Amino acid sequence: MFDNLSDKLQDVFDNLGKKGRLTEADVDRALRQVRLALLEADVNYKVVKDFIVRVKERAVGADVMHSLSPAQQVIKIVHEELINTLGEAAPLNLSGAPPHVIMLVGLQGSGKTTTAGKLARRLRKQGRRPLLVAADTYRPAAVKQLEVLGEQLDIPVHSEGVEPPPPEIVNRALKRARREARDVVIIDTAGRLTIDDQMMDELVKIKALSKPDEVLLVADAMTGQEAVRVASDFHERVGLTGIILTKIDGDARGGAAISMRSVTGVPIKFVGVSEKLDGLEPFYPDRMASRILGMGDVLTMIEKAEEVMDKEEAARMEKKLRKGEFDLDDFLKQMRQMRKMGPITSLLSMIPGMGQIAKEIDPEATDKQLKHIEAIISSMTLEERRNPRIINASRKRRIARGSGTTVQEVNELLSQFRQMQRLMKQLQSGKRGGLGGLLGGFGL
Amino acid sequence: MPFNPFRRAKIDVEDQERIDRSLEKTRGGILGRLGTLFQANEITDELWEELEEILIMGDVGVETTMKLVDATRDRVRREGVKKIEDAYQILKEEMVRILQADAPPLDIDNPHRLLTVVLVVGVNGSGKTTTIGKLANYYRKKGKRVVLAAADTFRAAAIDQLKIWGKRAGVSVIAHKPGGDPGAVVYDAIRASQESRDADILFIDTAGRLHTNYNLMKEMEKIRNVARRQVHKAPHEVLLVLDATTGQNAITQAEKFKQSVGVTGVVLTKLDNTAKGGVVIAIADRLGVPVRFVGTGEGIDDIAEFDPWVFVESLLEHDKRT
Numbered sequence: 001m002f003d004n005l006s007d008k009l010q011d012v013f014d015n016l017g018k019k020g021r022l023t024e025a026d027v028d029r030a031l032r033q034v035r036l037a038l039l040e041a042d043v044n045y046k047v048v049k050d051f052i053v054r055v056k057e058r059a060v061g062a063d064v065m066h067s068l069s070p071a072q073q074v075i076k077i078v079h080e081e082l083i084n085t086l087g088e089a090a091p092l093n094l095s096g097a098p099p100h101v102i103m104l105v106g107l108q109g110s111g112k113t114t115t116a117g118k119l120a121r122r123l124r125k126q127g128r129r130p131l132l133v134a135a136d137t138y139r140p141a142a143v144k145q146l147e148v149l150g151e152q153l154d155i156p157v158h159s160e161g162v163e164p165p166p167p168e169i170v171n172r173a174l175k176r177a178r179r180e181a182r183d184v185v186i187i188d189t190a191g192r193l194t195i196d197d198q199m200m201d202e203l204v205k206i207k208a209l210s211k212p213d214e215v216l217l218v219a220d221a222m223t224g225q226e227a228v229r230v231a232s233d234f235h236e237r238v239g240l241t242g243i244i245l246t247k248i249d250g251d252a253r254g255g256a257a258i259s260m261r262s263v264t265g266v267p268i269k270f271v272g273v274s275e276k277l278d279g280l281e282p283f284y285p286d287r288m289a290s291r292i293l294g295m296g297d298v299l300t301m302i303e304k305a306e307e308v309m310d311k312e313e314a315a316r317m318e319k320k321l322r323k324g325e326f327d328l329d330d331f332l333k334q335m336r337q338m339r340k341m342g343p344i345t346s347l348l349s350m351i352p353g354m355g356q357i358a359k360e361i362d363p364e365a366t367d368k369q370l371k372h373i374e375a376i377i378s379s380m381t382l383e384e385r386r387n388p389r390i391i392n393a394s395r396k397r398r399i400a401r402g403s404g405t406t407v408q409e410v411n412e413l414l415s416q417f418r419q420m421q422r423l424m425k426q427l428q429s430g431k432r433g434g435l436g437g438l439l440g441g442f443g444l
Numbered sequence: 445m446p447f448n449p450f451r452r453a454k455i456d457v458e459d460q461e462r463i464d465r466s467l468e469k470t471r472g473g474i475l476g477r478l479g480t481l482f483q484a485n486e487i488t489d490e491l492w493e494e495l496e497e498i499l500i501m502g503d504v505g506v507e508t509t510m511k512l513v514d515a516t517r518d519r520v521r522r523e524g525v526k527k528i529e530d531a532y533q534i535l536k537e538e539m540v541r542i543l544q545a546d547a548p549p550l551d552i553d554n555p556h557r558l559l560t561v562v563l564v565v566g567v568n569g570s571g572k573t574t575t576i577g578k579l580a581n582y583y584r585k586k587g588k589r590v591v592l593a594a595a596d597t598f599r600a601a602a603i604d605q606l607k608i609w610g611k612r613a614g615v616s617v618i619a620h621k622p623g624g625d626p627g628a629v630v631y632d633a634i635r636a637s638q639e640s641r642d643a644d645i646l647f648i649d650t651a652g653r654l655h656t657n658y659n660l661m662k663e664m665e666k667i668r669n670v671a672r673r674q675v676h677k678a679p680h681e682v683l684l685v686l687d688a689t690t691g692q693n694a695i696t697q698a699e700k701f702k703q704s705v706g707v708t709g710v711v712l713t714k715l716d717n718t719a720k721g722g723v724v725i726a727i728a729d730r731l732g733v734p735v736r737f738v739g740t741g742e743g744i745d746d747i748a749e750f751d752p753w754v755f756v757e758s759l760l761e762h763d764k765r766t
Contacts, residue, residue, distance in 0.1 A: 042691030109569030224691025
């Protein structure tokens with residue numbers, strides 16, 4: 001599997017030398033790699049074809065910018081074109097008089113019911129009063145699943161069991177929404193195989209009577225070549241206003257996003273990022289483009305870091321870093337911050353070129369190691385943390401005993417820390433701020 | 445009536461007409477193209493390109509597609525094949541060869557064993573619970589006593605769903621409360637299967653998990669270990685349930701599940717007229733894991749043991765749309 005398109009392209013261009021302009025042959029060779037990367041990412045064959053043509057038009061004869069290598073230049077064009085294709089981040093369009101209706105449609109197992117719950121939670125957080133509607137009367141226990149979710153979220157669910165025809169359920173749900181002053185109605189419809197005309201007809205009926213503001217296709221990020229077909233079928237038959245891509249917390253590249261966007265032209269509005277009910281995020285085309293190309297997701301990572309890191313604390317830390325005053329106490333604090341961000345492997349996998357490393361790391365072992373480091377530093381006095389040079393043999397023995405480790409481990413940590421300090425001093429003049437600092441803090 | 449090997453019986457005339465209608469427009473277009481391609485009676489570069497496209501569009505993946513096309517081309521040259529139909533036949537043979545994956549036969553229906561334990565795993569929404577319901581029905585009809593273990597204690601209403609399937613299939617379901625410990629459910633289910641229920645086969649339904657979730661993968665290993673401690677060599681089969689619409693990520697899924705619980709076979713679900721699950725060829729090719737069953741619809745009888753020839757025929761029909 002491709003891990004990093006940038007590396008592949010680098011290979012292609014390595015023997016290119018320094019030419020000022022990309023020739024057609026250069027571009028062709030590079031685009032072969034791009035094509036493979038996109039196909040491996042499950043972008044539809046035909047969509048890839050068109051895409052490659054567009055990129056080629058832009059790339060041939062393009063001046064190579066001073067600051068970029070030819071490989072980077074091609075990546076940049078591909079990346080931009082991908083972002084263009086993926087479209088802009090689009091919010092929910094809930095205008096006009098309430099109740100607003102959001103209809104969720106999609107294949108079986110794509111995650112409609114869970115997404116309905118997540119969406120309701122999100123809207124309530126924005127001050128709305130959602131009502132969930134269980135209109136999936138086909139799948140065993142789907143109604144029950146929505147009821148359980150509603151209970152967990154403390155959001156009302158309109159359900160009438162599995163007997164009444166879904167359009168009638170929806171009709172009564174709308175009346176109830178008006179009666180109870182619910183301003184958003186989220187309809188969970190039955191999952192279906194695309195060939196099932198009867199169910200499609202039912203969706204059309206529900207749409208006609210509920211006049212939804214949004215008809216969102218819920219689709220699995222792992223979908224393969226079939227994505228095009230699924231999206232265009234739903235779009236043709238029911239008419240979509242947007243797409244929600246689920247299960248992107250897996251490691252699927254998510255090329256389906258491009259395919260679906262290309263054939264329907266409707267925006268991708270959200271992505272589902274975990275099983276938990278808060279796991280629904282707005283869609284960012286630039287990140288998705290990076291992911292599809294296997295270029296990591298540096299932006300997401302930086303944002304995650306920012307969320308967890310206390311801003312002032314971060315600023316203070318950075319100052320210390322620059323001055324080379326970073327001590328073990330700071331190291332400990334930073335490590336604890338870092339651990340709040342989640343397992344180290346998931347952080348690593350977001351950094352370009354680190355995907356492979358992330359796979360090789362055993363998260364449990366790493367976690368254990370981090371705990372050891374934490375224990376060692378915690379067993380030091382404040383004085384020792386500020387000035388590790390005073391740690392002599394007897395202090396080391398005490399620290400090792402206190403932390404349940406060995407003198408060897410204490411030594412190892414101290415030498416790593418010294419290396420890190422040296423590195424920090426070297427980087428002082430450089431522009432690597434928060435991110436570099438964070439990674440440095442990990443001794444990576 | 446179009447040839448559709450996967451949809452088994454139970455389609456009334458009206459249904460069939462409806463399906464035919466919905467397929468008509470998709471078949472018209474490329475049938476012509478494929479027809480011309482294979483009647484041209486001359487093997488050209490376009491043929492290889494076309495084959496490549498068909499395979500990639502079927503989710504076979506670039507690597508395995510290249511391998512297949514190369515192998516076919518080599519054989520065509522070596523054997524001096526001139527006719528396109530023959531080249532096409534060679535491609536099918538190569539595909540079937542990969543799909544057979546040198547795997548031992550399916551080991552569920554084993555009269556010499558007191559209790560066969562089958563662990564069913566997969567990512568969220570792949571159709572595990574439904575598959576178990578169908579399998580329970582399939583083996584019960586063969587005269588086996590089947591018990592189901594509801595070890596998916598996480599997803600809202602998963603236990604209810606399994607109970608509904610249990611009722612439909614006429615088999616008993618061992619369950620705890622939602623949020624309970626899956627290991628404990630498995631423990632109890634095995635005890636019950638061995639003692640009061642005197643079962644032949646126990647199917648364990650596990651919570652859907654993305655293979656990237658480290659803790660959940662560990663939990664699944666624990667479930668497997670619980671089974672192993674109680675029953676000799678259990679689980680005897682570990683089936684990975686895979687949605688036929690899944691793309692290349694299925695390979696990583698199979699790899700991860702194989703690493704952690706030793707997947708012995710794939711159940712390909714939600715096959716329909718367009719989603720063909722070509723990625724299982726790549727899985728067989730790269731991981732040596734064979735397909736065991738295919739699920740085709742929502743009915744309890746919509747499951748069949750996997751036949752590589754039928755599968756390959758259907759996959760190559762894939763492109764009769766566009």
